[in-house]
Amino acid sequence: MSNMNLPEWTAQAFVATGAVFLLISAYVMGVYVPNAMKFSDDFEVNIYFDGTIDTFDFDAETGTGTFVDNVGTGSYDPTATQNEGGATLNVVADPSKSTDEYTHLAQNFSLTFDGIDGNGVWLGTISESESYLHRSDYTSHSTIGGEATEGTWTPNNPPEEGKEFKFGNPVNSNHTDTFTCGDSQTIDGLEVLICMADETDTQIPFTPSEGSDLHTLQATFEGFSDAAGPGSAPMWFEYKSVQTVGKELGSNVNRLFEVTIYMTVPSTLVYLNDNFTTVTYYEGEVGGIDTADPFFGADYYNATGKKAGYVNPDASNADYINVTGFLNIFAIQYDENGTAIPTDYDNVDSEDPNSTFQEELVNATYDVNRISLQYLQADGSDSFTFFSPTCPTISIVDSTCWVPAENQSWPNPFSSLKTVPGTGDPFTGQGEPAGIYMQNYTFMGIELVNNVTTYHFQANETGICCFYRQYLGDMHMNYYEDVWVDPITGTVINQRYDVQLTYDLPFGPDIIRDIDARFTEEQINNSISSAKTQALAQYYQGHDVVALRLVGQYTESEQAGQIETAKENEAAKKLGTVTLPAILIGLAMVSLMAGFYVYYQTGGAISGGDMDEPSSEAEPSSSVEEESTEDEAAEDSSDGESDAEEETDSKDEED
Numbered sequence: 001m002s003n004m005n006l007p008e009w010t011a012q013a014f015v016a017t018g019a020v021f022l023l024i025s026a027y028v029m030g031v032y033v034p035n036a037m038k039f040s041d042d043f044e045v046n047i048y049f050d051g052t053i054d055t056f057d058f059d060a061e062t063g064t065g066t067f068v069d070n071v072g073t074g075s076y077d078p079t080a081t082q083n084e085g086g087a088t089l090n091v092v093a094d095p096s097k098s099t100d101e102y103t104h105l106a107q108n109f110s111l112t113f114d115g116i117d118g119n120g121v122w123l124g125t126i127s128e129s130e131s132y133l134h135r136s137d138y139t140s141h142s143t144i145g146g147e148a149t150e151g152t153w154t155p156n157n158p159p160e161e162g163k164e165f166k167f168g169n170p171v172n173s174n175h176t177d178t179f180t181c182g183d184s185q186t187i188d189g190l191e192v193l194i195c196m197a198d199e200t201d202t203q204i205p206f207t208p209s210e211g212s213d214l215h216t217l218q219a220t221f222e223g224f225s226d227a228a229g230p231g232s233a234p235m236w237f238e239y240k241s242v243q244t245v246g247k248e249l250g251s252n253v254n255r256l257f258e259v260t261i262y263m264t265v266p267s268t269l270v271y272l273n274d275n276f277t278t279v280t281y282y283e284g285e286v287g288g289i290d291t292a293d294p295f296f297g298a299d300y301y302n303a304t305g306k307k308a309g310y311v312n313p314d315a316s317n318a319d320y321i322n323v324t325g326f327l328n329i330f331a332i333q334y335d336e337n338g339t340a341i342p343t344d345y346d347n348v349d350s351e352d353p354n355s356t357f358q359e360e361l362v363n364a365t366y367d368v369n370r371i372s373l374q375y376l377q378a379d380g381s382d383s384f385t386f387f388s389p390t391c392p393t394i395s396i397v398d399s400t401c402w403v404p405a406e407n408q409s410w411p412n413p414f415s416s417l418k419t420v421p422g423t424g425d426p427f428t429g430q431g432e433p434a435g436i437y438m439q440n441y442t443f444m445g446i447e448l449v450n451n452v453t454t455y456h457f458q459a460n461e462t463g464i465c466c467f468y469r470q471y472l473g474d475m476h477m478n479y480y481e482d483v484w485v486d487p488i489t490g491t492v493i494n495q496r497y498d499v500q501l502t503y504d505l506p507f508g509p510d511i512i513r514d515i516d517a518r519f520t521e522e523q524i525n526n527s528i529s530s531a532k533t534q535a536l537a538q539y540y541q542g543h544d545v546v547a548l549r550l551v552g553q554y555t556e557s558e559q560a561g562q563i564e565t566a567k568e569n570e571a572a573k574k575l576g577t578v579t580l581p582a583i584l585i586g587l588a589m590v591s592l593m594a595g596f597y598v599y600y601q602t603g604g605a606i607s608g609g610d611m612d613e614p615s616s617e618a619e620p621s622s623s624v625e626e627e628s629t630e631d632e633a634a635e636d637s638s639d640g641e642s643d644a645e646e647e648t649d650s651k652d653e654e655d
Contacts, residue, residue: 039135041098045091049257050116051552053085053123056217056263056545058536065532076543082123086116087552102132102144109170111548116555124212126259126550127171140168153250159193167197171237171259175204181245188563191247199239206235206261214547218263224537225271227371232266235547251566256553263547269537272311272321272370280307282497284517286329286358302332303358305517306345312365320367320376327362327413329515361515364416375411409438410459412479414499419468429470437464439479447484449493452528454484467501475503475512489538491531494519 057066057080066080090108097104109127112120131151132141140151150157152167159165159181169175177197185192208214214235221233237259244254287300307327315322328348333341333356347355367376374382412418419431444456459481466474480498485491501513519527554562 039093039103039133039138041093041103041135042095043091043093046118047089047091048117048555048558049087049089049255049552050555051085051087051257051550053082053087053111053113053552054079054546054549055082055123055213056547058217058220076540077546079546079549082113084114084116084120085550085552086112086118086120086555087126087550088112088118099144101135102141103135104130105133106130111550117557124214124548125209127173128209129170129173153195153245153252155249158247158250159195159245161193165195169199169204169239170241171239172204172206175199175202177239177241179241179243184247185244187244187253188567190253190563190567192244192253193247194242195245196242197240200258200260202238203236203262204239206237208235214261217547221263221265221269221536224266224269226273227268227271228266233263235261235263237261246566249566249569251562251569253562253566254554254559257550259548259550260546261548262544264544265536265540265542267542268371269541270371270373270534272368272373274311274313274316274321276309276311276321276323278309278325280492280495281305281520281523282307282495282517283332283520284497284515286516287514288512300514303329303517304332304343304520305329305361307362316367318370320369322365322367324365325362326360326364328360329358330356331358332356362414362416409440412437412439412459412464413481413497414467414477414479417467418464418477419466419474421466421474424468424470424473426470429468431466431468431474434466439481441483444482446487449484450524450528452493453487454493455487457483457485459483469501469503469512472503472512475501477501486528486531486534489531489534491527491534493527493531494524 057078059065066078088108088110090110092106094104094106107127107129108125110125111123112118113123114121132144132146133139133151134141134148137148137156138151138154139148141148150165150167153159153165157165161182161184163181165179165181166176167179169177177199179195179197181193181195183194185194208218218233218235222228222230240258242256243252245252282305284303284305285300286303305327307325309323309325312322312324328345330343330345332343335341343356344354348357348360349355350357350359368374369376369382372382377383415435415437416433418434418437420434423432425431439459439461441457441459444458447454447456459479461480462476462478464477464479467477469475478500482494482496483492484494486493496518497515499513499515500511502510503512504510553559
C-alpha cells in the first residue's frame with residue numbers, strides 16, 4: 001500500500017515546492033523589492049562641485065577691491081575669480097524627524113574657495129531648504145501629508161526625451177524651472193539623457209545667507225546712507241542648469257550650474273544724514289610773535305589740529321543739513337623720553353591745566369545739500385561742492401571734471417576770518433565779515449600718495465586782505481596750500497597748509513601768525529580707505545552689478561562615483577524586479593510541471609493542470625496493467641462457470 005502512494009506524495013511535494021516559489025516570487029516583487037527601493041531615513045551625503053567662482057571684489061574694511069580698476073571704464077562687473085572655487089551640496093536625512101512614510105531632508109548648497117571636495121574655505125551659502133520625501137513614490141512635500149510635487153527625476157518619474165519637467169529651483173524654491181530632455185547618450189555603459197533648464201532671461205529673487213560675503217556686500221550698500229537703508233539693494237539671479245540623468249532610475253550623474261547673482265545698487269548713496277560727521281587730523285608747527293621778547297621774536301611750537309564738522313539737526317531740513325565746521329589747535333606735549341603724549345581733542349578748556357588746547361582757528365556754519373553736497377548760497381542757489389567730479393561719467397583721466405578743476409576756484413578755508421577793510425572795532429576786536437573768499441587752484445599733475453594715484457592742486461597767493469586783529473588792525477594773509485585728491489571721488493587724500501598773517505611793523509618780524517600743517521600719516525590712510533568706499537557710492541549707484549557668478553559641475557571623482565552608483569542601483573533593481581522573479585517563477589513552473597507529471601503517471605487528476613501527453617516510454621507499463629486486469633476478470637468468470645456446473649451435477653444425483 002505505501003509503495004503505491006509514494007508517487008502521489010512526490011507529486012504533492014513538487015506542487016507544494018512550486019507554490020512556495022510562486023509565493024517567494026510574489027513576496028520579492030510585492031514586498032522585498034518595494035522595501036529595498038524605499039528611500040532611507042538615516043543618512044548624510046556630500047556631493048562636490050568644482051568650477052569657477054567670481055565675486056564682487058570689495059573689502060568693506062579697507063575699501064579696496066577690483067572694482068577700483070573698473071571705475072571709469074563703463075563696466076559694472078567688478079569681479080575677481082576665487083582661487084580653486086568649489087561647492088558642496090550637503091543632504092541629511094534625519095530619522096528623528098522622519099516617519100515610516102516620509103523622510104525629512106535638509107539640504108545646504110555652499111560655495112568654497114582655496115580648495116574643493118569639501119576642503120576649501122566657506123564663502124557663502126547659496127541655498128538652504130527642508131522638505132519631506134515620500135519614501136515609496138519619491139514625491140516631495142513641504143509638510144507630512146502635504147501637497148505632493150515632483151522635486152526631481154526619480155524611479156517613478158524618469159526622464160523622457162521630448163517631455164517637459166517642472167521642478168522647484170534649487171536656489172529659490174518659490175521659482176519653478178522647466179527642463180526638457182534629449183540627446184540620448186551612453187556613458188560608461190549607463191544610458192542617460194541630457195536635460196536642460198534655461199532661466200537666464202528671468203530675474204529670480206535671491207536672499208543671501210547671514211554672515212556670507214554676499215550678505216556683507218548687501219548690508220554695506222544698504223548702510224551707506226539713510227536714503228538707502230534695508231531693502232534698498234535687492235539681489236536677484238539668472239540661472240541655467242544642464243543635468244545628465246540616467247534613463248532607468250532618474251539618477252543625476254552630473255549637474256552643471258550657471259548662476260549669476262546681481263545686486264541693484266541704491267540710486268541714492270551719496271546722502272548726508274543728521275549723523276554726518278567729518279574729522280580730519282593735522283600735525284605741524286604754529287608760530288607767532290613772542291610778546292615776551294623785546295624784539296618781538298617768533299615763538300614756535302609743535303602742534304596738532306582737529307578739523308571737524310557736525311550737524312545741527314534743529315537747523316536742518318529735508319534738503320539741507322546745517323553744519324558747523326571748526327579747526328582747533330593743540331600744543332603737542334612730550335614725556336621725559338621725548339615721546340609725544342596723545343592729545344585729548346575733546347578738552348578745549350583753555351583754563352584747564354591738563355588741556356593742551358591753544359585756540360579755535362576756524363568756526364563757520366553753513367548749509368549743505370544732502371545729495372549734491374553743494375553749499376547753499378545767500379541767494380538761494382547751490383554751489384561750491386566738496387572736491388567731487390562734475391562730469392556725467394566718472395573719469396579717472398580727465399582732470400577738468402573737478403571742483404576745483406584746472407585753474408578754477410574753491411572757497412578759501414579761512415574765509416570766516418576775512419573782514420571788510422576798515423570795519424574793525426578796536427574795543428570788540430571784531431570786523432564786518434567779508435564772506436567767502438574764492439581761492440584759485442592750479443592743477444599740478446598726477447602724483448602718488450602712499451602708492452595711490454592722486455590729482456595735485458595748489459593754491460599760492462600773498463597779501464590777501466583783510467583779517468582784523470585787535471590793537472593791530474587789518475592784517476594780510478599769505479596763503480599756500482597743496483591738496484591731493486582721489487581722482488575718482490574727489491576725496492582729499494592729503495593736504496598741507498602754510499599760512500601767515502602779516503602786519504607791517506616798524507621793527508622786528510612782520511609775521512603775526514604762522515601755521516604749517518599737514519595730514520597725519522594715519523589720516524592719509526583713513527582718507528584712502530574712505531575714497532574707495534565713496535567710489536562705490538558715486539560710481540555704482542543706480543546700476544546693476546554682478547555680485548557673484550558660478551559655473552560649476554560635479555568633480556570628476558563625483559561623476560565617476562555617481563555613474564557607478566547608478567549602475568549598481570539599476571542592476572539591483574533589475575535583479576529584484578526581473579532576474580530574481582524570473583528565476584523563482586521558472587523554478588515554480590518546473591516544480592509544478594513535475595508534480596503534475598507524477599500525478600498523471602499515477603492516474604491522478606489535477607484540475608486545470610496544463611500537462612503534455614504521456615510519452616511513449618510509459619505506454620508498455622499501461623498495457624501490462626490492462627492485460628493483467630483482463631486475466632483477473634477471466635479467472636473470475638471461469639470460476640463462476642465451474643461452480644454452476646457443480647451445482648447442476650449435485651442436483652441430478654439427488655434425483
